[in-house]
Amino acid sequence: MSDRVAxxxxxxxxxxAATALVLAQQGxxxxxxxxxxxxxxxxxxxxxxxxxxxxVAIRADVTAPDDVAAMFEHTNRRWGRVDVLVHNALIPYDVTSFADLSWEQLGGKLERELHAAFLVTKAVVPGxxxxxxxxxxxxxxxxxxxxRDGMITLGTAKAAMDQFVRYVALEVAPHGITANLVSPATVATATPDALLEAGEVRRLGATNPMGRLVRPEEVAKTVAFLASEDSGFTTGHCLEVNGGLAMD
Incomplete structure (x- = not known):
């Protein structure tokens, strides 16, 4: 059991939610x-x-500097430190073709995605x-x-975040800090259902080699490994949780 703070x-x-529960179960x-x-x-x-x-539940918009600062101040007052950061917050995006894409849609998603990752990482790395x-x-x-068709805003913004994480991983490695990515296939939650047609969600499950969508707890357990003592020499990597849908 761990007594770490996440x-x-x-x-x-x-x-x-699944990740918070798995980590809590592990102490x-x-x-x-x-x-x-x-x-x-x-x-x-x-x-x-x-x-x-x-x-403990703490409200914060992760794209708002004051909110992020207050959240980590609250955490430090309560538990004295942050050992693990899991940045999972969904930053809203538009599903659109390039033909219909505006710079506000693409640039806005890029700015919010990177700003959130930057703020939460800056808040914990010095400690x-x-x-x-x-x-x-x-x-x-x-x-x-x-x-994939329609996913240009999300895919482009996440590609930028992925490279940001690798640069951070390189810089903090000498300090005993790891930085990794977890990449799930479409998850069986309300989020894809809200953004995609029901038929598209069913098709994504049916076309997976395992014949279904990934479950939140399966992603959470992969995150929990990276949050653990056992992952100390794994950094700068992207762990795929996709049932064989995409193999690198």
């Missing part, structure tokens, strides 16, 4: 970050407590360096490397 952004539902003290879903976040906190863990320990984990998508 902050999970976008943890009120889906992958973030992490967990910050359940949310932007607007307070009841759902509090339910995750209750589930963590029922599983024998400890968690991790001072303690010579840290785990940085960022949720990405195979769309950053394998294009």
């Amino acid at each position: 902050v999970v952004t976008g943890a009120s539902r889906g992958i973030g 992490f003290r967990v910050v359940v970050n949310y932007r607007s879903s307070a009841p759902e976040a509090e339910e995750v906190v209750r589930a963590a407590a029922a599983a024998g863990g400890e968690a 991790m360096i001072s303690r010579s320990y840290g785990r940085l984990i960022f949720l990405t998508t195979v769309l950053s490397r394998r294009p």
